[in-house]
Amino acid sequence: MTNSDNSAHKPCFEALDNSDDLKAFREKFLIPKSADGKDVIYFAGNSLGLQPKSVRTYIEQELKDWEQYAVEGHTKAKNPWMPYHEFLTPQTAMIVGALPEEVVNMNTLTANLHFMFVSFYRPKGIRKKILIEAMAFPSDYYAVESQIRYHGFDPAECIIEVKPRANESSIRTEDIESMIEDHCDEIALIWLGGINYYTGQAFEFEKLTKAAHDKGITIGFDLAHAAGNLELELHNWNIDFAVWCNYKYLNGGPGAIGGCFVHEKHLRDESLPKFLGWWGHDKKKRFLMEHKYIPIPTVESWQVSNPPVFQLASLKASLDIFAEAGIENLRSKSEGLTGYLEHLIESVHSENVEIITPNDPQQRGCQLSLRIKKSGKSLYNELMSRNVICDWREPDVIRVAPVPLYNSFEDVYNFSEIIKEVLN
Ligand SMILES: *Cc1c(COP(=O)(O)O)cnc(C)c1O
Numbered sequence: 224m225t226n227s228d229n230s231a232h233k234p235c236f237e238a239l240d241n242s243d244d245l246k247a248f249r250e251k252f253l254i255p256k257s258a259d260g261k262d263v264i265y266f267a268g269n270s271l272g273l274q275p276k277s278v279r280t281y282i283e284q285e286l287k288d289w290e291q292y293a294v295e296g297h298t299k300a301k302n303p304w305m306p307y308h309e310f311l312t313p314q315t316a317m318i319v320g321a322l323p324e325e326v327v328n329m330n331t332l333t334a335n336l337h338f339m340f341v342s343f344y345r346p347k348g349i350r351k352k353i354l355i356e357a358m359a360f361p362s363d364y365y366a367v368e369s370q371i372r373y374h375g376f377d378p379a380e381c382i383i384e385v386k387p388r389a390n391e392s393s394i395r396t397e398d399i400e401s402m403i404e405d406h407c408d409e410i411a412l413i414w415l416g417g418i419n420y421y422t423g424q425a426f427e428f429e430k431l432t433k434a435a436h437d438k439g440i441t442i443g444f445d446l447a448h449a450a451g452n453l454e455l456e457l458h459n460w461n462i463d464f465a466v467w468c469n470y471k472y473l474n475g476g477p478g479a480i481g482g483c484f485v486h487e488k489h490l491r492d493e494s495l496p497k498f499l500g501w502w503g504h505d506k507k508k509r510f511l512m513e514h515k516y517i518p519i520p521t522v523e524s525w526q527v528s529n530p531p532v533f534q535l536a537s538l539k540a541s542l543d544i545f546a547e548a549g550i551e552n553l554r555s556k557s558e559g560l561t562g563y564l565e566h567l568i569e570s571v572h573s574e575n576v577e578i579i580t581p582n583d584p585q586q587r588g589c590q591l592s593l594r595i596k597k598s599g600k601s602l603y604n605e606l607m608s609r610n611v612i613c614d615w616r617e618p619d620v621i622r623v624a625p626v627p628l629y630n631s632f633e634d635v636y637n638f639s640e641i642i643k644e645v646l647n
Pocket residue numbers: 331332333334360362363416420445447448468
């Protein structure tokens with residue numbers, strides 16, 4: 224296709240931006256600038272979400288209250304620190320489609336994964352294996368391996384990996400289902416990314432959860448790339464547990480506090496093993512300093528420590544923006560943005576680029592993963608030098624994620640013009 228074919232889309236992005244009801248939300252974020260003072264094309268919100276302009280005020284409030292009240296801030300601060308994490312609960316529940324009692328922000332993703340595995344990976348007899356994706360994120364893989372060793376088993380025997388078929392990039396739901404069928408007596412736990420970080424494939428949560436439960440298998444999801452990206456219904460889908468980080472699509476800031484979900488049906492099950500701390504103990508009796516532990520009858524009983532208030536403040540700033548925008552509106556814009564990106568990349572007709580993310584919007588979020596067949600790394604460097612912030616994953620993938628809160632159709636169009644130039 225020629226240059227003029229693609230510039231035919233130019234009016235298109237203007238019309239799309241003009242009819243975008245969420246357009247104004249971009250103004251709520253600080254967009255990094257290039258050396259010439261222009262906004263970069265930031266397509267890395269899947270790695271680190273941008274800073275909401277309001278974060279500073281939220282954190283300054285806590286600095287002020289710390290200054291003025293010191294220890295008494297736990298009860299006297301404008302947003303008292305003692306229950307501070309509760310202020311985020313309704314919005315977090317909305318983001319992942321959960322009941323308020325099922326979600327809590329605490330620790331960080333991998334730490335939460337370990338806490339959840341303590342409760343939900345309970346090998347018994349021959350039922351001791353964990354089914355995971357072959358391309359699981361390394362941290363998840365290390366955690367799974369170490370949990371298996373912790374129980375005295377050999378990861379080589381206990382990890383079952385499900386992978387895409389030859390010459391395919393995504394994992395077929397039917398292949399996971401038949402794996403479950405084939406190993407139904409041996410699998411203790413299924414652990415999947417809600418969206419695979421590498422390919423951008425979204426798994427069929429509800430179907431897989433049903434397939435697992437039909438065989439008496441517990442199932443959990445890592446929502447690092449799904450929270451704040453997809454419309455989730457963790458409660459209705461009957462998922463057993465999930466964890467996520469809040470620094471990717473949820474803009475909580477570098478190293479932000481993590482999120483955790485445990486289904487209502489498990490909340491009052493006292494037979495579940497748990498690693499305990501004082502923040503999981505009955506709130507009314509916490510400061511009686513007694514040794515008799517009484518669990519909070521919500522997911523908060525998995526909390527161990529008193530939470531980092533600055534982290535919560537930072538996340539609250541972003542959650543307030545999500546609440547205003549509405550996750551369903553964001554998702555709907557996101558499908559439009561990513562569809563537009565896909566269309567423009569395909570219309571470049573380069574033999575060197577293959578989109579490995581599923582083309583069905585139901586099976587992906589906002590990210591597209593571009594497999595670059597030749598000199599991918601130098602192509603990536605070239606994009607970065609032209610102020611496109613995206614990321615490179617060995618061996619041959621560039622991930623681009625237009626985020627509906629702050630990316631525009633113009634960003635997508637400009638990106639497509641740049642990649643076209645770079646490819647030729
Ligand atoms: C980003 C990401 C992590 C990061 O874990 P942290 O504990 O937050 O450092 C883990 N797993 C997946 C799938 C991720 O995408």
